Structure formats: structure tokens, C-alpha cells
Amino acid sequence: MNYEKVLECLDTEGLIRFVQDVVRIDSVYDPGVPGADESRVTEFVSKFLRDDGFEVHLDEVAPGRTNIVAFLRGEAGGKTILMEGHQDVVSIGNREEWKYDPFGAEIVERDGKKVMYGRGSNDTKGNMGAAIFAARAIRDSKIPFKGNILLCIPVDEEGMMIGIKHFIEKGWAKGVDGALICEPEEKHLCVFQKGALRFRITFHGTQCHGCMPLTGNDPNWALARFIVELRQLENFEKDRLGKHEFLGWPSFTPTVLQAPVTGVAQLNVVPKEASLALDVRTVPGQEHDGIRRQIQGIVDRLSRQHSSGDDKFSATIEQLDDRPWTEISRDHPLVASAARAYREVMGWEEIYDGVPGATDGTFLQAWNNIPVLVTGAGDREIPHHVDEWVEIDDVIEASKIFALTALYFMES
Template sequence: MLTDLENKVLSLIDENQVIRWTQELVRIPSVYRPERGEAEEPAARWVESRLEEIGMDTAFEVVEPGRPNVIGLWRGAEGGKRLMFEGHTDVVTEGDASQWTYPPFEARIVGNKMYGRGANDMKGGLVAAICAVKAIVASSVKLGGDILIGAVCDEEGHMIGIKHFVERGWADDVDAAIICEPEENHLCISQKGVMWARVTATGKMAHGAMPLTGVNAAYPLAEFLAAMRELEAAQIAEHGQHEFLGQPSVTPTILSSPVQGEAQNNVMPAQAEVVLDIRLIPGQSPEEIESKIQAACDAIRAQDERVTFEVEVLEARAPTATDRNEPVVRVLDRAYRDLTGKEPIYGGVPGSTDGTILNSRAGVPIVTCGPGDIYIPHHIDEWLGLDELIEATKLYVLAAMRFLGVVEQDL
């Protein structure tokens, strides 16, 4: 049940402004295109201005040229907890703009939907968090702890923004984080981990008419691929199906031979290479999978020592799981029930988010919960439902007030 104070703060949300600010941010293209000198900085400056306008303490930290993180802090009572709302300012490419029904950066509203690249993933969620803090500030309530908004760069790439955030120590005092990614305001308490590995088999280059004068790298790589299929089956047998994430997977995504130089019909390349996209569920670890990949390579090389293997882990992000009894989960659960009169839907995130880094590297309990259709990110005609946008803003208000508590109020 909502209290009088909560209803007062919720009444201070300017719904038209939430929509208008989302449009403004979507209209700032923030695709990372270094060849054109385009990146997240203009969008980050917009966020910085809104945070300063609210009255938050802000930090603007350049991770790479044109790629900053923006951090806003609203201080409550000293010694209290700190709740983070996390979002990213980068968006993926719009692709062929002529294929869009409406211009991809126009943020046009048709009916109850806003169309535009980044509206769903995830500028709407970021604006919802900003506007939630704005309503709390306007209410003059003093919270029992701090709210931190982190708007970071490069979530769609190698996540250098959130890694920098953690390395700089910003996560050290964060007690819990709500990741504002598009999940239809479901409570997603688990995320798949991801591991990308490049495996290169090296033999000896030769003329295609005289293959015995060389060592064909294609056959040992083919054996390795068969071993990876067996590894996937073994991991599924061992770890089974996760309640929200399904089964783990080992997927070859890029095959290259030769690795360098031009391919020719009559040349047997010295090298063959594969990139694996490995998705992990709770109970698995990147370190364990790496050791099994290396063991497979060693077993194949033992049959022919003229072949060598190199295993390079390009990226490793552990899977995450947040217990339903974590305070931030309980707070969101009750807030959703009181706000909507409905049971919350629990789920998991099939990919990885910045929350993966917050959890695995800084131990921050995370819940991914934000507005937007789960399946529309990265699509042409990406859209955001305006009702969900407003609902998320209200949900974030209640989450902050209940997680941190209120120590002073002025009704």
C-alpha cells in the first residue's frame, strides 16, 4: 500500500517532461563511429546538464576521447546505504535509415509509442531514473542514504565505461544497483555470462598439389570444433536448464583460414582460426571453460606435435544471480505490487549488461528492471511504450524511498 508521502512524491513526477526529455536524448545520436569522430559525448553532456539542473553533485570522467562517464550523486543522511541507477549513453547503429518507418533519431510519437534508436535501449530507462530523482528532490524529503546515477559509455561494446567506473572506486560504496535496461519492468535477477575466445591452429603452409610437404591446420581445427560440440553437451548435462536463462551454449561464430593474407585455391594455409561465443549460466565459470578449451587443444596436439594451438580469451564476464531475499529485490517486488496491483514477473537477461561487471568485479547486488519491450532492442523501428516509461519512473521513486528510507519529510 502506498503511503501519503509516497503518493506526494509520485505526484511530483512531470509525465510530460519524462516523455519530452526522453525525446531530447534520443534525438542526440550516440552511435560510436570513431571514423566520423562521433561518440557518446554530446549525449553525456545532455545527461550532465539534467543532473546539475536537479541539483546533484556531478562528475564527468573521460574514459577514452569522446567517450565519457557521467556520475550524479544525491546525498541523503550520512552513514546510510547507497542505491545506484545504472544506464548507458551509447546506442547501436541504426543500420539502413531508409528501412525505418520514421527517421531513427526523430523520436516520433505515434499513439502510445516513441520510435527511435535508443528509445528502448536504453535512453528511456536512463531518463526515468533521472526524473525519479528529480521528483524526490522536489519533494524536499531527506532520504536515509544516497542515490547515485551512473550514465556510462560503451555498454554495447567492450563495456569500458562500467569497467572504468569500478576501477575508479565508484562502486565501492554502492549497496545495490538497479540496471535500467529494457525488461518491460520485470524483475530480472539473473544474467548469462559471456566469454569470447579465439583459438588458432597453426601448421605449415604448402602447395595444394603437395599437401604432405606441409601441415594442414584445417583438420585439427575441425577436431577442435567437434570437441567444442561435445563440451557444450557436457556442460548442458552437468548444469541443466536455468529457471530463467535456459541452457549454456558454446557457439563458433567466426571461422577464418588463412588468418592473414589472401585465400588462394592452390595454397594450403598455415593457420585456421575460430572465435567462440560462449554463454554461461550460474554455476559455470569462465576459468573452468578456459581450462577445458585448453585441454581439448592439448589432446589434439598430442596426436600430431607439428600442430600448435593458441587460446586467447578476448572477454570474460561471469554469470550473475541475485537472491530473491536481497533487500533491493524485496523492495522492488513490493513496490511493483503496490504501484500496479499486479504480481511482478521475474526473469533473467539472456545477454550481459553493465550489471555483470558491477556484480562480478565489485560484488554489487543487481536487479535489471527497466521500461521497454524485451525483444525490440537493436531492431529497425525500435520503440518504447510510454506507459511503461512512466511506470518505471514511479517504480524507481518507490525503490529509492523504500531501500534508503526517509529520515526527514516536509508535508
């Protein structure tokens, strides 16, 4: 079927106004500040969808944090495609470093192209709007289709992803045949996603005076030994697996070192405990159970080697998160549909890629075995930067690709 009418029905001006409206709403989550959550985005977007005739459901995940679930239903007998874009954004950091108002959604011309600035314009409110307006264009075209379009607009993608976990646990993902995760990937078709394992490792010692370290046990030496071993493990995995075509290298990255864990740090006090936050990013060929055993093995071996005295090694491991890597075949109907849509909208061959981090799609595939493809508007290196931006034409093109992908997939 020729779906040119669908593209003609895409309200491009309305799309950009919508993106400006949601970018202007601060949805940075801060548990220490009342009202610093996604609630105002939830209110605005859910009202927009309801007023526009969508079937809308609100599902509270936590106080002030509510998922939006909306349906555009076609005729019975077709597939269900999920399009997902999250409500939350990351912190703006130091506001004085921003040239543009982080919540101004200002549109300016740069290098001959119109660009919108603002936190979330790129990651991923531009893509959220592109998905919503893609569904609107399909509806407004009045072209009949079999199947369903499910819009999931969850909270907390930038945190522990409690929104998508809740979405799955409540059964909303049942019956979904394919998921289009709308993230800033320069419209590349990302058929791989890196996995993520997060740990907090606490090293135990004995507090004492800094001038008499032998009267206690400094946990920082244990932490240092662990980091050296961790680096060796990372190098081993790099040698074993090599550099992945789309995902690059696996990594074992200490991100936060803290001593003491509680209380006031003082120069002349050996702390009782030290801690390390560890962010492991995995690629195909790595099994998370095996990595857990390797890390525990380092702790067990160092504990045996340094078992007594002021040099005693003692540590405990807490796993914080587990997000397996994902893969979808280029031959899958969802990928084939997106590739066809890309070629028709862009006028050249599709580009395949991989997501360097994890997305909400990680859990959709890992927990529900739903085929996941990640794509969307926005320079993939811009998320979380000061003066975050997205090209206006990029958002419009992504919306067209989303609309055609959904239609081609539902009829496949």
C-alpha cells in the same frame, strides 16, 4: 511513509521529451570514424543534470568517451543506491531497412498505445531517462530521505564495458549498497544474469597452393576438429546442468570464423592461419576457471593426437573477456523494495526473470560484491533490432518503479 507525492512530482511529459532528445543523438561507437562516440550524449545529459541542480562529475574513460556520475544526496546515515543506464547504442545496420528514422525518436500510435521508435529508445536511453526523472521526482517532492542516490551513466556497455570497469576502478562504486541496472526487461525483476567468456582461438598452419595441399598444413581442418569437440562440450554441460529456470541453456557459440587472419583470401590458396571467435554464456553451476581448463584441454588433446605432418594441429587461445554469472536472493532488501514498488505501480504481483546476456551490473557484483537487480522498460526481445521501439507508458511506469524502489531500499 506514503510516497504518493513522489509519483505526483514525476514530470512525465518532460521525461518523454528528454528520451526523445537523447535518442536523436547518434551515440554509435565506431573507432574508425572521428566523432562517432558518446560525446554528444555526455554533453547533453551532463548539462541537463547540472542545470537541474544535481551534483555532477565527468570522468573520461578514453578520448571522446566520458562517464557521467551524478548524486542526489539525502540525510546522513542511510544507504546508497546506484541507478545505471548506459549512453551508447549499437549500430543501426542497414538504414534502408528502417521504416522509421533510427534517430528520429518519432512517437506513433500502434495497437492503441503510443510508441517511440529509434535506436536506443528501448536499449537503454528510455531507461536512462526513467532513472534520471525518478531521482528528480524524489528531489522535487521535498520528502526527506536518508542515504544517497547515485546515477551512473557510463559509456561502452555495448562493447567491452570499459565504462563501468573504469567507474569501479576509480572508486565510484565504493559504499554502494545496491545497484539497479536499468535495462529493457519488460519491468521483470531479473535476479539472475548469464555470465560470458569470450575467446579468440588461432589455428596455425602453413600457406601453400590449393592444388597441392600436402605441401603445407591447412589450419581449417584444425578449426573444424575444434568445433566438433566444442559441440560435444556444450552438449555435456547441457546434460549436466539442465535448463535453468530463468536463464535457459548454457552455450558455447562460435561466432566469427576467419581465414586467412590477415591478407587477402583466395580460393586457390591454403591460408597460414585461421581463427575462431568463441562466445560462451554460462549459468549457475559453471565455474569459469573450469571452462578455461576444458577448452585448453581440447586444444592439448587434439595437439597430441595430430602432432605432425600436413595434418598437424596447432592452436593458441586468447581470452578476450570474462563476465561471471550473477544472482541475488529474492529476500534481499533491494529485490523486496523493487517488488513492493512494482506491485504498487502495476497493481499486480511482480514477475521474476533472468537476463539472457551480461550487463554492466555483472562487474559491479563480480568486482565489488554489490547486490545487483536488473529491470526496466522495454520488450526484452527488441534490443538491436531494426525499428527498435519502446512504449511510452512503459517508460513512465519504469520511472515510478525506480523512484519507489530507491526510497524503499534506502529506508530498509
